[in-house]
Amino acid sequence: MNTRHVHAAQGLGLAAFVSSLEYLARSGAVGRITLVPPSEMGTTLVNLLVSGEITGDIWQTFSVVLGAFSLAVLVGIPAGWALWQSAELKEILDPFIITYYAIPVFVFYPLLLVVFGFNRLPILLIAFAMGVVAVVINTANGFEAVDQVYLDVGRAVRLSRYQRFRHIALPAALPYVFTGLKLGFIYSLIGVIASEFILAGSGLGYLVSNYYTTFNTAKMYAVMLFVVIVSVAINQTLLRIEGRLYQHRVNA
Amino acid sequence: MMAAAHDTRRQSFVLSYRNASRIGAVVLLLLGWRALTALVGAAVLPGPVETVGVATEGIIVEGWMLANFVNTLAALLGSFLVAVGVGGVIGIVLGSRESLRAVFEPFLLNTYAVPKIILFPVFLFIFQFGIDQKIAFGAFHGTFPMAIILMNAVREIPDIHRDVARSLQLSRWQNVRYVVLPSVLAPLIVGLRFAFNLSFLGVILSELFAARSGLGLILQNALGSVNRPYIMGVTFVIVVIALLVNFVFYGVQRYLEFNWGISVDEGGM
Numbered sequence: 389m390n391t392r393h394v395h396a397a398q399g400l401g402l403a404a405f406v407s408s409l410e411y412l413a414r415s416g417a418v419g420r421i422t423l424v425p426p427s428e429m430g431t432t433l434v435n436l437l438v439s440g441e442i443t444g445d446i447w448q449t450f451s452v453v454l455g456a457f458s459l460a461v462l463v464g465i466p467a468g469w470a471l472w473q474s475a476e477l478k479e480i481l482d483p484f485i486i487t488y489y490a491i492p493v494f495v496f497y498p499l500l501l502v503v504f505g506f507n508r509l510p511i512l513l514i515a516f517a518m519g520v521v522a523v524v525i526n527t528a529n530g531f532e533a534v535d536q537v538y539l540d541v542g543r544a545v546r547l548s549r550y551q552r553f554r555h556i557a558l559p560a561a562l563p564y565v566f567t568g569l570k571l572g573f574i575y576s577l578i579g580v581i582a583s584e585f586i587l588a589g590s591g592l593g594y595l596v597s598n599y600y601t602t603f604n605t606a607k608m609y610a611v612m613l614f615v616v617i618v619s620v621a622i623n624q625t626l627l628r629i630e631g632r633l634y635q636h637r638v639n640a
Numbered sequence: 641m642m643a644a645a646h647d648t649r650r651q652s653f654v655l656s657y658r659n660a661s662r663i664g665a666v667v668l669l670l671l672g673w674r675a676l677t678a679l680v681g682a683a684v685l686p687g688p689v690e691t692v693g694v695a696t697e698g699i700i701v702e703g704w705m706l707a708n709f710v711n712t713l714a715a716l717l718g719s720f721l722v723a724v725g726v727g728g729v730i731g732i733v734l735g736s737r738e739s740l741r742a743v744f745e746p747f748l749l750n751t752y753a754v755p756k757i758i759l760f761p762v763f764l765f766i767f768q769f770g771i772d773q774k775i776a777f778g779a780f781h782g783t784f785p786m787a788i789i790l791m792n793a794v795r796e797i798p799d800i801h802r803d804v805a806r807s808l809q810l811s812r813w814q815n816v817r818y819v820v821l822p823s824v825l826a827p828l829i830v831g832l833r834f835a836f837n838l839s840f841l842g843v844i845l846s847e848l849f850a851a852r853s854g855l856g857l858i859l860q861n862a863l864g865s866v867n868r869p870y871i872m873g874v875t876f877v878i879v880v881i882a883l884l885v886n887f888v889f890y891g892v893q894r895y896l897e898f899n900w901g902i903s904v905d906e907g908g909m
Protein backbone atom coordinates (compact mmCIF):
# COMPACT_ATOMS: atom_id res chain seq x y z
CA MET A 389 0.00 0.00 0.00
CA ASN A 390 1.68 3.22 -1.05
CA THR A 391 1.05 6.72 0.26
CA ARG A 392 -1.44 7.54 -2.48
CA HIS A 393 -3.59 4.53 -1.62
CA VAL A 394 -3.47 5.45 2.07
CA HIS A 395 -4.59 9.02 1.37
CA ALA A 396 -7.33 7.79 -0.95
CA ALA A 397 -8.63 5.42 1.73
CA GLN A 398 -8.55 8.18 4.36
CA GLY A 399 -10.32 10.61 2.02
CA LEU A 400 -12.98 8.03 1.16
CA GLY A 401 -13.54 7.22 4.83
CA LEU A 402 -13.97 10.88 5.76
CA ALA A 403 -16.24 11.52 2.77
CA ALA A 404 -18.41 8.52 3.68
CA PHE A 405 -18.69 9.76 7.27
CA VAL A 406 -19.58 13.33 6.30
CA SER A 407 -22.08 12.32 3.62
CA SER A 408 -23.86 9.88 5.94
CA LEU A 409 -24.24 12.73 8.46
CA GLU A 410 -25.52 14.94 5.63
CA TYR A 411 -28.03 12.24 4.65
CA LEU A 412 -29.18 11.66 8.26
CA ALA A 413 -29.81 15.39 8.74
CA ARG A 414 -31.39 16.10 5.33
CA SER A 415 -33.67 13.07 5.28
CA GLY A 416 -35.15 14.14 8.59
CA ALA A 417 -34.12 10.88 10.28
CA VAL A 418 -32.49 13.07 12.94
CA GLY A 419 -34.19 16.30 13.99
CA ARG A 420 -32.73 19.78 13.45
CA ILE A 421 -32.35 20.37 17.19
CA THR A 422 -29.97 17.40 17.30
CA LEU A 423 -28.07 17.59 14.03
CA VAL A 424 -27.64 20.02 11.15
CA PRO A 425 -26.15 18.91 7.80
CA PRO A 426 -22.33 19.25 7.72
CA SER A 427 -22.65 21.58 4.72
CA GLU A 428 -24.70 23.93 6.90
CA MET A 429 -22.12 23.66 9.71
CA GLY A 430 -19.55 24.84 7.17
CA THR A 431 -21.57 27.78 5.84
CA THR A 432 -22.57 28.83 9.38
CA LEU A 433 -18.91 28.75 10.39
CA VAL A 434 -17.91 30.90 7.41
CA ASN A 435 -20.64 33.41 8.31
CA LEU A 436 -19.54 33.51 11.95
CA LEU A 437 -15.92 34.10 10.92
CA VAL A 438 -16.70 36.71 8.27
CA SER A 439 -19.18 38.67 10.40
CA GLY A 440 -16.63 38.83 13.22
CA GLU A 441 -19.17 37.45 15.70
CA ILE A 442 -16.70 34.99 17.25
CA THR A 443 -13.43 36.88 16.68
CA GLY A 444 -13.34 38.10 20.28
CA ASP A 445 -13.81 34.58 21.61
CA ILE A 446 -11.13 33.11 19.33
CA TRP A 447 -8.75 35.79 20.60
CA GLN A 448 -9.75 35.12 24.23
CA THR A 449 -9.15 31.39 23.96
CA PHE A 450 -5.85 31.52 22.14
CA SER A 451 -4.36 34.34 24.20
CA VAL A 452 -4.93 32.28 27.35
CA VAL A 453 -3.56 29.13 25.64
CA LEU A 454 -0.43 31.01 24.56
CA GLY A 455 -0.02 32.55 28.02
CA ALA A 456 -0.35 29.19 29.79
CA PHE A 457 1.91 27.47 27.26
CA SER A 458 4.62 30.15 27.58
CA LEU A 459 4.53 29.81 31.36
CA ALA A 460 4.73 26.02 31.05
CA VAL A 461 7.82 26.35 28.84
CA LEU A 462 9.50 28.97 31.06
CA VAL A 463 9.01 26.79 34.14
CA GLY A 464 9.14 23.33 32.56
CA ILE A 465 12.39 23.41 30.57
CA PRO A 466 14.58 24.71 33.44
CA ALA A 467 12.88 22.26 35.81
CA GLY A 468 13.49 19.34 33.44
CA TRP A 469 17.11 20.43 33.03
CA ALA A 470 17.56 20.65 36.82
CA LEU A 471 16.18 17.12 37.22
CA TRP A 472 18.78 15.87 34.76
CA GLN A 473 21.59 17.75 36.50
CA SER A 474 20.92 16.25 39.91
CA ALA A 475 20.23 12.52 39.95
CA GLU A 476 19.63 12.75 43.69
CA LEU A 477 16.99 15.48 43.27
CA LYS A 478 15.28 13.44 40.55
CA GLU A 479 15.27 10.36 42.79
CA ILE A 480 13.73 12.31 45.68
CA LEU A 481 11.14 14.09 43.54
CA ASP A 482 10.18 11.07 41.43
CA PRO A 483 7.21 9.99 43.64
CA PHE A 484 5.90 13.57 43.55
CA ILE A 485 6.08 13.78 39.77
CA ILE A 486 4.28 10.46 39.56
CA THR A 487 1.68 11.70 42.05
CA TYR A 488 1.22 14.94 40.14
CA TYR A 489 0.67 13.00 36.93
CA ALA A 490 -2.02 10.97 38.68
CA ILE A 491 -4.06 13.93 39.93
CA PRO A 492 -6.96 14.97 37.69
CA VAL A 493 -5.77 18.59 37.71
CA PHE A 494 -8.99 19.83 36.17
CA VAL A 495 -11.05 19.17 39.35
CA PHE A 496 -9.28 22.15 40.95
CA TYR A 497 -11.08 24.51 38.56
CA PRO A 498 -14.12 25.10 40.86
CA LEU A 499 -11.78 25.73 43.81
CA LEU A 500 -9.68 28.21 41.80
CA LEU A 501 -12.88 29.95 40.69
CA VAL A 502 -14.04 30.60 44.27
CA VAL A 503 -10.53 31.61 45.39
CA PHE A 504 -9.53 33.89 42.48
CA GLY A 505 -12.95 34.91 41.22
CA PHE A 506 -14.79 34.61 37.93
CA ASN A 507 -12.06 35.74 35.51
CA ARG A 508 -9.37 34.34 33.17
CA LEU A 509 -6.81 33.62 35.93
CA PRO A 510 -8.26 30.25 37.06
CA ILE A 511 -8.39 29.15 33.39
CA LEU A 512 -4.77 30.19 32.88
CA LEU A 513 -3.68 28.31 36.01
CA ILE A 514 -5.52 25.11 35.03
CA ALA A 515 -4.08 25.19 31.50
CA PHE A 516 -0.59 25.84 32.87
CA ALA A 517 -0.90 23.03 35.43
CA MET A 518 -2.07 20.61 32.73
CA GLY A 519 0.68 21.59 30.27
CA VAL A 520 3.76 21.98 32.45
CA VAL A 521 4.18 18.35 33.54
CA ALA A 522 4.62 17.05 29.98
CA VAL A 523 7.30 19.69 29.36
CA VAL A 524 9.21 18.81 32.56
CA ILE A 525 9.15 15.04 32.03
CA ASN A 526 10.01 15.04 28.34
CA THR A 527 12.81 17.60 28.85
CA ALA A 528 14.33 15.44 31.61
CA ASN A 529 13.95 12.30 29.43
CA GLY A 530 15.59 14.12 26.52
CA PHE A 531 18.68 15.14 28.46
CA GLU A 532 18.91 11.65 29.92
CA ALA A 533 18.97 10.22 26.40
CA VAL A 534 22.16 12.17 25.60
CA ASP A 535 24.94 9.63 25.01
CA GLN A 536 27.53 9.92 27.80
CA VAL A 537 30.33 9.32 25.26
CA TYR A 538 29.57 12.61 23.50
CA LEU A 539 29.71 14.52 26.77
CA ASP A 540 33.01 12.81 27.62
CA VAL A 541 34.43 13.78 24.23
CA GLY A 542 33.31 17.35 24.90
CA ARG A 543 35.12 17.28 28.22
CA ALA A 544 38.22 15.76 26.57
CA VAL A 545 38.44 18.58 24.03
CA ARG A 546 37.95 21.02 26.91
CA LEU A 547 34.62 22.50 25.98
CA SER A 548 33.24 24.76 28.69
CA ARG A 549 30.14 23.73 30.62
CA TYR A 550 28.05 26.11 28.50
CA GLN A 551 29.58 24.85 25.25
CA ARG A 552 28.83 21.25 26.22
CA PHE A 553 25.25 22.25 26.88
CA ARG A 554 24.88 24.35 23.75
CA HIS A 555 26.64 22.08 21.25
CA ILE A 556 26.13 18.58 22.66
CA ALA A 557 23.31 18.17 25.19
CA LEU A 558 20.79 20.58 23.65
CA PRO A 559 20.90 19.31 20.04
CA ALA A 560 20.72 15.70 21.26
CA ALA A 561 17.81 16.38 23.59
CA LEU A 562 15.92 18.66 21.20
CA PRO A 563 13.51 16.11 19.66
CA TYR A 564 12.40 14.95 23.13
CA VAL A 565 12.07 18.52 24.37
CA PHE A 566 9.95 19.24 21.31
CA THR A 567 7.69 16.28 22.17
CA GLY A 568 7.23 17.95 25.56
CA LEU A 569 6.37 21.26 23.91
CA LYS A 570 3.88 19.58 21.57
CA LEU A 571 2.10 17.84 24.44
CA GLY A 572 2.33 20.95 26.62
CA PHE A 573 0.57 23.02 23.96
CA ILE A 574 -2.12 20.41 23.35
CA TYR A 575 -2.81 19.91 27.07
CA SER A 576 -2.97 23.70 27.60
CA LEU A 577 -5.48 23.98 24.77
CA ILE A 578 -7.55 21.15 26.28
CA GLY A 579 -7.40 22.84 29.70
CA VAL A 580 -8.59 26.19 28.37
CA ILE A 581 -11.43 24.81 26.25
CA ALA A 582 -12.63 22.50 29.06
CA SER A 583 -12.61 25.33 31.64
CA GLU A 584 -14.50 27.61 29.27
CA PHE A 585 -17.01 24.88 28.53
CA ILE A 586 -17.74 24.15 32.21
CA LEU A 587 -17.94 27.76 33.45
CA ALA A 588 -16.82 30.98 31.77
CA GLY A 589 -18.27 34.08 30.13
CA SER A 590 -16.35 34.00 26.85
CA GLY A 591 -14.11 31.87 24.66
CA LEU A 592 -14.70 29.05 22.18
CA GLY A 593 -15.54 26.45 24.86
CA TYR A 594 -18.09 28.84 26.36
CA LEU A 595 -19.65 29.44 22.93
CA VAL A 596 -20.30 25.74 22.35
CA SER A 597 -21.89 25.21 25.79
CA ASN A 598 -23.86 28.45 25.46
CA TYR A 599 -25.18 27.62 21.97
CA TYR A 600 -26.08 24.16 23.31
CA THR A 601 -28.12 25.47 26.25
CA THR A 602 -29.89 28.04 24.03
CA PHE A 603 -30.74 25.41 21.34
CA ASN A 604 -28.67 27.26 18.75
CA THR A 605 -27.67 23.98 17.13
CA ALA A 606 -26.27 25.25 13.82
CA LYS A 607 -23.91 27.73 15.50
CA MET A 608 -22.96 25.15 18.13
CA TYR A 609 -21.84 22.68 15.45
CA ALA A 610 -20.09 25.46 13.53
CA VAL A 611 -17.88 26.38 16.51
CA MET A 612 -17.36 22.68 17.31
CA LEU A 613 -16.15 22.17 13.74
CA PHE A 614 -13.84 25.17 14.09
CA VAL A 615 -12.23 23.83 17.29
CA VAL A 616 -11.78 20.37 15.74
CA ILE A 617 -10.23 21.78 12.54
CA VAL A 618 -7.89 24.14 14.40
CA SER A 619 -6.71 21.55 16.94
CA VAL A 620 -6.16 18.90 14.26
CA ALA A 621 -4.24 21.42 12.11
CA ILE A 622 -2.02 22.42 15.06
CA ASN A 623 -1.44 18.79 16.05
CA GLN A 624 -0.67 17.72 12.48
CA THR A 625 1.87 20.56 12.08
CA LEU A 626 3.56 19.72 15.40
CA LEU A 627 3.63 15.98 14.52
CA ARG A 628 5.36 16.78 11.19
CA ILE A 629 8.03 18.96 12.83
CA GLU A 630 8.50 16.33 15.53
CA GLY A 631 8.91 13.54 12.95
CA ARG A 632 11.52 15.58 11.10
CA LEU A 633 13.48 16.27 14.32
CA TYR A 634 13.65 12.57 15.20
CA GLN A 635 14.55 11.74 11.58
CA HIS A 636 17.39 14.26 11.74
CA ARG A 637 18.63 12.65 14.94
CA VAL A 638 18.68 9.20 13.32
CA ASN A 639 20.55 10.45 10.24
CA ALA A 640 23.12 12.47 12.18
CA MET B 641 31.08 -10.04 51.54
CA MET B 642 32.37 -7.03 53.42
CA ALA B 643 31.84 -4.80 50.43
CA ALA B 644 28.34 -6.15 49.92
CA ALA B 645 27.38 -5.54 53.55
CA HIS B 646 28.86 -2.08 53.38
CA ASP B 647 26.86 -1.32 50.21
CA THR B 648 23.58 -2.44 51.76
CA ARG B 649 24.16 -0.26 54.79
CA ARG B 650 25.03 2.71 52.64
CA GLN B 651 22.01 2.12 50.43
CA SER B 652 19.59 1.90 53.33
CA PHE B 653 21.05 5.13 54.72
CA VAL B 654 20.52 6.85 51.36
CA LEU B 655 17.00 5.44 51.16
CA SER B 656 16.05 6.74 54.58
CA TYR B 657 17.63 10.09 53.80
CA ARG B 658 15.57 10.27 50.63
CA ASN B 659 12.41 9.24 52.41
CA ALA B 660 13.09 11.84 55.08
CA SER B 661 13.35 14.52 52.37
CA ARG B 662 10.12 13.28 50.83
CA ILE B 663 8.27 13.33 54.13
CA GLY B 664 9.72 16.78 54.75
CA ALA B 665 8.36 17.97 51.40
CA VAL B 666 4.87 16.63 52.19
CA VAL B 667 4.93 18.30 55.61
CA LEU B 668 6.04 21.56 53.98
CA LEU B 669 3.17 21.33 51.49
CA LEU B 670 0.63 20.78 54.28
CA LEU B 671 2.12 23.60 56.35
CA GLY B 672 2.01 25.86 53.29
CA TRP B 673 -1.68 25.04 52.79
CA ARG B 674 -2.35 25.69 56.50
CA ALA B 675 -0.42 28.98 56.37
CA LEU B 676 -2.42 30.06 53.33
CA THR B 677 -5.63 29.27 55.23
CA ALA B 678 -4.41 31.37 58.17
CA LEU B 679 -3.51 34.18 55.78
CA VAL B 680 -6.78 34.44 53.83
CA GLY B 681 -9.06 33.03 56.55
CA ALA B 682 -10.74 29.62 56.88
CA ALA B 683 -13.90 31.09 55.36
CA VAL B 684 -12.07 31.67 52.06
CA LEU B 685 -9.85 28.59 51.98
CA PRO B 686 -10.67 25.74 54.39
CA GLY B 687 -7.56 24.12 55.90
CA PRO B 688 -6.34 20.50 55.70
CA VAL B 689 -8.04 19.32 58.91
CA GLU B 690 -11.37 20.89 58.01
CA THR B 691 -11.19 19.46 54.48
CA VAL B 692 -10.56 15.91 55.68
CA GLY B 693 -13.36 16.44 58.21
CA VAL B 694 -15.83 17.44 55.49
CA ALA B 695 -14.81 14.46 53.34
CA THR B 696 -15.28 11.90 56.14
CA GLU B 697 -18.51 13.56 57.23
CA GLY B 698 -19.85 13.42 53.65
CA ILE B 699 -18.97 9.79 53.05
CA ILE B 700 -19.25 8.15 56.47
CA VAL B 701 -20.87 10.25 59.21
CA GLU B 702 -23.72 12.10 57.48
CA GLY B 703 -23.46 10.36 54.14
CA TRP B 704 -24.53 13.24 51.85
CA MET B 705 -21.70 12.31 49.52
CA LEU B 706 -22.09 8.54 49.67
CA ALA B 707 -24.68 7.87 46.94
CA ASN B 708 -22.92 10.23 44.54
CA PHE B 709 -19.56 8.70 45.44
CA VAL B 710 -20.85 5.22 44.57
CA ASN B 711 -22.48 6.51 41.39
CA THR B 712 -19.25 8.11 40.18
CA LEU B 713 -17.25 4.98 40.97
CA ALA B 714 -19.75 2.83 39.04
CA ALA B 715 -19.58 5.12 36.00
CA LEU B 716 -15.79 5.18 36.29
CA LEU B 717 -15.52 1.39 36.41
CA GLY B 718 -17.87 1.04 33.43
CA SER B 719 -16.03 3.56 31.30
CA PHE B 720 -12.63 2.14 32.23
CA LEU B 721 -13.71 -1.36 31.16
CA VAL B 722 -15.14 -0.10 27.87
CA ALA B 723 -12.02 2.01 27.19
CA VAL B 724 -9.70 -0.94 27.91
CA GLY B 725 -11.74 -3.35 25.77
CA VAL B 726 -12.30 -1.08 22.78
CA GLY B 727 -8.90 0.64 22.98
CA GLY B 728 -7.16 -2.72 23.49
CA VAL B 729 -8.72 -4.30 20.41
CA ILE B 730 -8.03 -1.22 18.26
CA GLY B 731 -4.43 -1.11 19.53
CA ILE B 732 -3.73 -4.79 18.83
CA VAL B 733 -5.36 -4.76 15.38
CA LEU B 734 -3.66 -1.53 14.23
CA GLY B 735 -0.37 -2.58 15.82
CA SER B 736 -0.23 -5.84 13.91
CA ARG B 737 -1.54 -4.68 10.51
CA GLU B 738 0.70 -2.22 8.75
CA SER B 739 -1.85 -1.21 6.09
CA LEU B 740 -4.68 -0.53 8.56
CA ARG B 741 -2.29 1.42 10.76
CA ALA B 742 -1.21 3.63 7.86
CA VAL B 743 -4.84 4.58 7.24
CA PHE B 744 -6.12 4.98 10.81
CA GLU B 745 -3.13 6.18 12.85
CA PRO B 746 -3.58 9.89 11.92
CA PHE B 747 -7.23 9.75 13.01
CA LEU B 748 -6.21 8.20 16.32
CA LEU B 749 -3.40 10.69 17.04
CA ASN B 750 -5.44 13.72 16.00
CA THR B 751 -8.51 12.75 17.98
CA TYR B 752 -6.29 12.39 21.06
CA ALA B 753 -5.31 16.06 20.58
CA VAL B 754 -8.86 17.43 20.11
CA PRO B 755 -10.39 18.89 23.31
CA LYS B 756 -13.06 16.20 23.58
CA ILE B 757 -15.26 18.24 25.90
CA ILE B 758 -16.28 20.24 22.82
CA LEU B 759 -18.09 17.14 21.50
CA PHE B 760 -19.98 16.67 24.77
CA PRO B 761 -23.34 17.94 23.40
CA VAL B 762 -23.29 15.09 20.88
CA PHE B 763 -23.09 12.60 23.74
CA LEU B 764 -25.98 14.34 25.47
CA PHE B 765 -28.08 14.09 22.28
CA ILE B 766 -27.36 10.37 21.93
CA PHE B 767 -27.33 9.14 25.55
CA GLN B 768 -29.46 11.72 27.40
CA PHE B 769 -28.59 12.39 31.05
CA GLY B 770 -28.17 8.94 32.61
CA ILE B 771 -25.18 6.88 33.67
CA ASP B 772 -24.84 5.51 30.08
CA GLN B 773 -23.82 8.97 28.95
CA LYS B 774 -21.21 9.29 31.69
CA ILE B 775 -19.80 5.86 30.83
CA ALA B 776 -19.75 6.67 27.12
CA PHE B 777 -18.06 10.03 27.62
CA GLY B 778 -15.51 8.62 30.08
CA ALA B 779 -14.74 5.73 27.73
CA PHE B 780 -14.39 8.16 24.83
CA HIS B 781 -11.57 9.84 26.78
CA GLY B 782 -9.89 6.61 27.89
CA THR B 783 -10.01 4.67 24.62
CA PHE B 784 -7.50 6.78 22.66
CA PRO B 785 -4.45 6.60 24.98
CA MET B 786 -5.08 2.86 25.48
CA ALA B 787 -5.24 2.28 21.71
CA ILE B 788 -2.20 4.47 20.93
CA ILE B 789 0.05 2.97 23.62
CA LEU B 790 -0.90 -0.61 22.78
CA MET B 791 -0.58 -0.01 19.03
CA ASN B 792 2.98 1.25 19.49
CA ALA B 793 3.81 -1.64 21.82
CA VAL B 794 2.55 -4.32 19.40
CA ARG B 795 4.34 -2.65 16.50
CA GLU B 796 7.65 -2.84 18.42
CA ILE B 797 7.50 -6.62 18.87
CA PRO B 798 10.67 -7.94 17.17
CA ASP B 799 10.03 -9.64 13.83
CA ILE B 800 12.07 -12.63 14.95
CA HIS B 801 9.53 -13.38 17.68
CA ARG B 802 6.72 -13.40 15.14
CA ASP B 803 8.76 -15.63 12.83
CA VAL B 804 9.38 -18.13 15.59
CA ALA B 805 5.69 -18.10 16.50
CA ARG B 806 4.81 -18.78 12.87
CA SER B 807 7.35 -21.59 12.52
CA LEU B 808 5.94 -23.19 15.67
CA GLN B 809 2.49 -22.85 14.10
CA LEU B 810 0.99 -21.21 17.18
CA SER B 811 -2.74 -20.61 17.10
CA ARG B 812 -4.03 -17.04 17.19
CA TRP B 813 -4.76 -17.35 20.91
CA GLN B 814 -1.36 -18.92 21.69
CA ASN B 815 0.24 -16.12 19.71
CA VAL B 816 -1.51 -13.50 21.82
CA ARG B 817 -0.83 -15.35 25.08
CA TYR B 818 2.84 -16.34 24.59
CA VAL B 819 4.27 -13.81 22.12
CA VAL B 820 2.26 -10.59 22.18
CA LEU B 821 1.30 -10.36 25.86
CA PRO B 822 4.75 -10.84 27.47
CA SER B 823 6.38 -8.22 25.29
CA VAL B 824 3.60 -5.64 25.67
CA LEU B 825 3.10 -6.17 29.42
CA ALA B 826 4.94 -3.04 30.55
CA PRO B 827 3.33 -0.62 28.07
CA LEU B 828 0.01 -2.31 28.85
CA ILE B 829 0.29 -1.19 32.49
CA VAL B 830 1.00 2.37 31.35
CA GLY B 831 -1.91 2.16 28.90
CA LEU B 832 -4.27 0.95 31.64
CA ARG B 833 -3.19 3.82 33.89
CA PHE B 834 -3.73 6.43 31.18
CA ALA B 835 -7.07 4.84 30.26
CA PHE B 836 -8.12 5.05 33.91
CA ASN B 837 -6.96 8.64 34.40
CA LEU B 838 -8.59 9.95 31.25
CA SER B 839 -11.82 7.97 31.80
CA PHE B 840 -11.97 9.57 35.24
CA LEU B 841 -11.48 13.01 33.72
CA GLY B 842 -14.26 12.29 31.21
CA VAL B 843 -16.69 11.12 33.91
CA ILE B 844 -15.98 14.15 36.12
CA LEU B 845 -16.29 16.57 33.18
CA SER B 846 -19.64 15.13 32.19
CA GLU B 847 -20.87 15.32 35.80
CA LEU B 848 -19.69 18.91 36.13
CA PHE B 849 -21.59 20.00 33.05
CA ALA B 850 -24.77 17.96 33.08
CA ALA B 851 -25.62 15.11 35.39
CA ARG B 852 -28.27 14.12 37.90
CA SER B 853 -25.81 12.46 40.25
CA GLY B 854 -22.13 11.99 40.98
CA LEU B 855 -19.27 13.79 42.71
CA GLY B 856 -19.03 16.26 39.82
CA LEU B 857 -22.66 17.24 40.39
CA ILE B 858 -22.10 18.04 44.09
CA LEU B 859 -19.00 19.96 43.09
CA GLN B 860 -21.03 21.96 40.57
CA ASN B 861 -23.79 22.63 43.14
CA ALA B 862 -21.23 23.65 45.76
CA LEU B 863 -19.68 26.02 43.22
CA GLY B 864 -23.11 27.50 42.47
CA SER B 865 -23.76 28.23 46.16
CA VAL B 866 -20.07 29.07 46.84
CA ASN B 867 -19.94 26.38 49.55
CA ARG B 868 -16.16 26.33 50.03
CA PRO B 869 -15.93 23.44 52.55
CA TYR B 870 -17.96 21.23 50.20
CA ILE B 871 -15.80 22.22 47.20
CA MET B 872 -12.65 21.36 49.16
CA GLY B 873 -14.11 18.11 50.53
CA VAL B 874 -15.30 16.78 47.16
CA THR B 875 -12.10 17.86 45.36
CA PHE B 876 -10.14 16.06 48.08
CA VAL B 877 -12.15 12.84 47.65
CA ILE B 878 -11.68 12.88 43.85
CA VAL B 879 -7.93 13.40 44.20
CA VAL B 880 -7.67 10.60 46.78
CA ILE B 881 -9.51 8.14 44.51
CA ALA B 882 -7.14 9.00 41.65
CA LEU B 883 -4.06 8.65 43.84
CA LEU B 884 -5.06 5.31 45.38
CA VAL B 885 -5.75 3.70 42.01
CA ASN B 886 -2.57 5.13 40.50
CA PHE B 887 -0.48 3.78 43.37
CA VAL B 888 -1.79 0.30 42.61
CA PHE B 889 -0.72 0.69 38.97
CA TYR B 890 2.68 1.95 40.10
CA GLY B 891 3.05 -0.97 42.47
CA VAL B 892 2.54 -3.37 39.57
CA GLN B 893 4.90 -1.35 37.40
CA ARG B 894 7.66 -1.38 40.05
CA TYR B 895 7.12 -5.11 40.55
CA LEU B 896 7.64 -5.73 36.83
CA GLU B 897 10.72 -3.51 36.84
CA PHE B 898 12.39 -5.23 39.78
CA ASN B 899 11.38 -8.84 39.27
CA TRP B 900 11.07 -9.13 35.51
CA GLY B 901 13.58 -6.49 34.50
CA ILE B 902 10.94 -4.78 32.37
CA SER B 903 11.42 -1.05 32.30
CA VAL B 904 8.66 1.27 31.29
CA ASP B 905 9.17 4.30 29.09
CA GLU B 906 6.48 6.91 29.56
CA GLY B 907 7.75 9.59 27.25
CA GLY B 908 5.62 10.79 24.41
CA MET B 909 2.25 10.77 26.14
